Amino acid sequence: MAGVVERRSIDVVPDDERHGSAVSQFTLWLGANLQVTAVVTGALAVVFGANAFWSLIGLLLGNLAGGAVMALHSAQGPRLGLPQMITSRAQFGVRGAVVPLALVIVMYIGFFASGSVLAGQAVGELTHLGETPGIIVFAAVTALAAAVGYRLIHTLGKIAGLVCALTFVYLGIRLLQRADLGTLLADHRFALPAFLLAVSLSASWQLAFGPYVADYSRYLPRHTSARATFWWTLSGSVLGSQWSMTFGALAAAAAPAAFVGHEVGYLVGLGGTGLIASFLYFVIALGKLTINILNTYGGFMSLVTSVSGFRGQKTLSPRGRSAYIAGIMLAGTAVALLGKDSFLTSFKDFLLFLLTFFTPWSAINLVDYYLISKERYDVPALSDPAGRYGAWNVKALAVYALGVLAQLPFLATAFYTGPLVDPLGGADVSWLVGLAVPAVLYWLTARRDTARVAQPAVPDAEHGANAPAGSGG
Numbered sequence: 468m469a470g471v472v473e474r475r476s477i478d479v480v481p482d483d484e485r486h487g488s489a490v491s492q493f494t495l496w497l498g499a500n501l502q503v504t505a506v507v508t509g510a511l512a513v514v515f516g517a518n519a520f521w522s523l524i525g526l527l528l529g530n531l532a533g534g535a536v537m538a539l540h541s542a543q544g545p546r547l548g549l550p551q552m553i554t555s556r557a558q559f560g561v562r563g564a565v566v567p568l569a570l571v572i573v574m575y576i577g578f579f580a581s582g583s584v585l586a587g588q589a590v591g592e593l594t595h596l597g598e599t600p601g602i603i604v605f606a607a608v609t610a611l612a613a614a615v616g617y618r619l620i621h622t623l624g625k626i627a628g629l630v631c632a633l634t635f636v637y638l639g640i641r642l643l644q645r646a647d648l649g650t651l652l653a654d655h656r657f658a659l660p661a662f663l664l665a666v667s668l669s670a671s672w673q674l675a676f677g678p679y680v681a682d683y684s685r686y687l688p689r690h691t692s693a694r695a696t697f698w699w700t701l702s703g704s705v706l707g708s709q710w711s712m713t714f715g716a717l718a719a720a721a722a723p724a725a726f727v728g729h730e731v732g733y734l735v736g737l738g739g740t741g742l743i744a745s746f747l748y749f750v751i752a753l754g755k756l757t758i759n760i761l762n763t764y765g766g767f768m769s770l771v772t773s774v775s776g777f778r779g780q781k782t783l784s785p786r787g788r789s790a791y792i793a794g795i796m797l798a799g800t801a802v803a804l805l806g807k808d809s810f811l812t813s814f815k816d817f818l819l820f821l822l823t824f825f826t827p828w829s830a831i832n833l834v835d836y837y838l839i840s841k842e843r844y845d846v847p848a849l850s851d852p853a854g855r856y857g858a859w860n861v862k863a864l865a866v867y868a869l870g871v872l873a874q875l876p877f878l879a880t881a882f883y884t885g886p887l888v889d890p891l892g893g894a895d896v897s898w899l900v901g902l903a904v905p906a907v908l909y910w911l912t913a914r915r916d917t918a919r920v921a922q923p924a925v926p927d928a929e930h931g932a933n934a935p936a937g938s939g940g
Contacts, residue, residue, distance in 0.1 A: 471615060471618060471619065472614070472615050472616060472785075473615065473616025473617045473618065476550075476767075476768065476771050476788065477549070477550050477553050477768060477771050477772050477775065479547070479548045479549055479846055480548040480549075480685055480686050481548075482688070482689060484686065485545075485548070485686055485687060485688040485689060486686060486687075486688070487621075487686060487687055487688075488687070488691070489545075489684075489687065489691055489692065489695035489696045489698075489699045490699055491621055491624075491687070491699075492541060492683070492684055492696060492699040492700040492703060493699040493700070493702055493703035494621075494624050494625045494628050494703065495620070495621055495624035495625075495628075495683055495703065496624075496676075496700055496703035496704040496707060497624075497628040497632070497703040497704075497706060497707040498623070498624040498625065498626070498627035498628030498629075498631060498707070498754070498757050499624060499627075499704075499707065499757050499758045499761060500703075500704055500706075500707025500708040500710075500711060500758075501627070501628065501631035501632060501635060501707045501710060501711055501754055502582075502627075502631065502711060502751075502754030502755055502757065502758055503585045503586075503589075503711075503730060503731060503734065503751050503754060503755060504578075504581060504582055504585060504755065504758070505672065505707070505708050505711035505712055505715070506711045506712070506714055506715035506718070506730065506734070507585070507715060507730055508668055508669065508672055508708075508711075508712055508715065509522070509526055509668075509669075509711060509712025509713060509714065509715030509716040509719075510715035510716060510718060510719035510726065510727065510730070511668055511715075511719075512525060512526060512661070512664060512665035512668055512669075512712075512716055513716050513719040513720050513723070514719055514723070514727055515661065515664055516658065516660070516661035516664070517658065517661035517662055517664065517665050518654040518655070518656060518661075518720070519651045519652055519654070519716050519717055519720040520652045520653075520654060520655050521655070521656075521657055521658070521661070521662050521665070522661075522665045522716045522720075523652075523713055523716055524662075524665075525662045525663070525664075525665030525666045525669070526665050526666070526668070526669040526709060526712045526713070526716065527669075527709055528666050528669075529665065529666040529667060529668065529669030529670035529671075529672075529673070530669045530670070530672070530673055530704075530705045530708050530709050530712070531705060532666075532670050532673075533669065533670035533671065533672065533673025533674045534673045534701050534704050534705045534708075535701060536673070536674055536677060536829050536833070536902070537673045537674060537676045537677045537680050537700070537701075537704060538680075538696075538697045538698070538700040538701035538704070539697065539833050539837070540677045540678075540680045540681055540829070540832065540833070541680040541681055541683075541684050541696055541697065541700035542684075542693040542694075542696045542697045542700075543681045543684075543836060543842075544680075544681035544682070544683070544684030544685040544686075544687060544696065545684055545685070545687040545688065545689060545690075545691040545693070545696055546689070546693065546842055547681070547685070547844060547846070548685050548686075548689070549681070549685055549846070549849075550679070550681060550682040550685060550768045550772070551677070551678055551679050551680060551681035551682055551765075551768075552564070552567070552568055552571060552678055552679070552768065552769050552772050553768075553772050553849055554681075554832065554836065554844065554849070555567055555568065555828070555832060556772075556776070556849045556850075556856055557835060557836075557840065557844050557849060557856050557919070558831050558832060558835045558860065558863045558909075559859070559860050559863045559864055559867070560852070560856055560857045560858050560859040560860040560863075560864075561776050561849065561850065561851065561852040561854075561856060561857070561858055562776045562777060562852055562858045562859055563857075563858065563859040563860050563861075563863070563864055564772070564773075564776060565773045565776055565777075566864060566867065567678075567824075567828045567867065568769050568772055568773045569773065570824045570825070570828075571678045571679075571765075571769050571825075571828075572766055572769050572770060572773070572795075574675060574678065574821055574825070575679075575762045575763070575765050575766035575769065575795060575799075576766065576795065576798045576799045576802060577799075577802065577817050577821070578675070578758070578759075578762045579606075579609075579759055579762045579763060579766070579795065579796070579798075579799030579800075579802075579803070580799045580800070580802035580803040580806060581803070581817065582755045582758055582759045582762065583602045583605055583606055583609075583755075583759065583799060583800060583803040584602065584803050584806070585730065585731055585751070585755060586601075586602075586605045586751065586752050586755035586756065586759065587599070587601035587602030587603075587604075587605050587803065588601060588731040588732075589601070589731050589735075589748040589749075589751040589752045589755070590602075590604055590605045590748070590752050592731075592735070592748050593745060593748040593749060593752065599804060602800060602803050602804060603800060605752060605755070605756070605759075606759075606796050606799065606800040606803070607796070608756065609756060609759045609760055609763055609796065610763060610792050610793060610795075610796040612756065612760045613760045613763035613764045613767065613792050613795075614788065614789055614792050616764070617683070617686055619760075620683065620757075620760055620761065620764060621683070623756065623757050623760065624757055626753075627753050627754055627756070627757040628703075628707070630750055630753060631750060631753070631754045632710075634738075634747065634750045635710060635711070635714060637738065638714065638734060638737055638738055638747075639714060641737045641738060641739075642714070642717060642718060642721065642737060645721065645722075645737070646717070646720075646721035646722070648717075651717055651720050651721060659891075659894050660891075660893035660894040660895075662894075663894040663895060663896060664894075664895060667822065667895050667897075667898055669708065669709075669712060670822070670898055671821060671822035671898065672708060672712075673704060673705075673708065674821075674822060674825050674826060674829060674898070675821055675822075675825060676704065677825060677828070677829045677832075678765065678769070678825065678828065679761065679764075679765030679768065679769075680700065682764065682765060682768055683761070684696055684700070718733065718734075718737075731748075731751060734747060734751065735747045735748060735751075762795075762799070763792060763795050763796060763799075764792075766791075766795035766799075767788070767791045767792045767795060770791045770794065770795070771791060775850070776852070820880060822897070822898045822901070823871060823874050823875075823878060823897060823898075823901060824871060826870070826874075826898050826901030826902045826905075827866075827867050827870025827871055827874075827901050827902075827904075827905040828867065829902070830870065830901070830902045830903075830904075830905040830906040830909065831863060831866060831867060831870070831905050831906070831909045833906075834906050834909050834910050834913075835909065835913065838910060838914075839909075839910070839913050839914060839916075839919075839920065840919075840920050840921065841920070843920065843921040844921050845921035848921075855918070855919060855921065856919060860919075862912045862913070862916075863909065863912075863913070866905050866908045866909045866912060867905060869904065869905065869908060870901055870904050870905030870908070871901070873900050873901065873904040873905075874897035874898070874900050874901045875897075876888075877891070877895065877896050877897040877900055878895060878897040879893065879894075879895040879897075885897070
């Protein structure tokens, strides 16, 4: 097991441990998106008012826009050899990065919980244990797999991608045997608010991957093309998510009463009974296992990054790794058990709420990496509060806060609706504001701050490839 269980956490991956090719990003993100929660996300566009025709177009636009942002983060992995969120220290400071990190950890726990609700239904049916034990069993398996780490995650992505793709082809055929595609797409009436909701749902789905996407590209060889990493990540994520969401939108349009609130049961019933039903329950659990491992692993990385910014430790014992992962699992399982009875509405609000906090982070991170630092970071300084990036970058944190606040007038959720939503016909365009405003403000405030820009380039074989990128807890 020594060569299978991952040893590294937030430290930089040295060149002699790099392996694989950019194609691995396609298989991972295809498998991560061909799953039941993405199906539910697509269904939400129809459930909340859009017809199937415009839902599919809106979902595609959101997947492409959000996926492009997400894939730009992925391209940082091979270049830096670092997990995603530790690079936030270059923008917010070694300790200031804990602000977006805390929100990211909430995101991981929320996605773990939402995935566990649906997977728990499948596991409960498959094992005849019931929903609550199913959630607990699924969460435990997820934590064990996350503890093994990077190689197992990619292997599961390949298996899940193939198995789930074949399953969705079969389920798609079964769906179209019950419902006429032409009839489902016949209504072309356009409603801007419902259309923008579809765009926002899929964009938020993709943008929420941003805080951990480089975690799964950081072991690629340093010479891996950034363009190849970008396109393989984008194509895998957009194809998988649009495929799942299209199925969900069509299912919700074809049989809203049977599908909504009974998503897992509907999928299995659509496929058949007996052994086929058991296999479908297994596939649903497998698809959710892949993405929930990503959420657990990402949460573990974020916790280590947060704690190490204050404690300064540079190693993480196997026991410490297990403790962090267990913490994510226990918190996510508790949320899943508490929220399982109001899943659909809660999940929609959760997605749109997340978007408010992660679009400003993405904008700041990408502007800094590509436009300000020109893909150059002083990796050892990312673990030194007294170094180049400092402990707290007040300007960047202020820009982040302004980016969040700028969205509030345009935000529409169940618990808050901004004053500019009604004049726009009820449309939520907050995520566009959340990308544009902090991107411009950060560029204006950081472009002359040359002391924070690393010279020379990112560490190469002669300059710190084995230097610590951060410190463990």
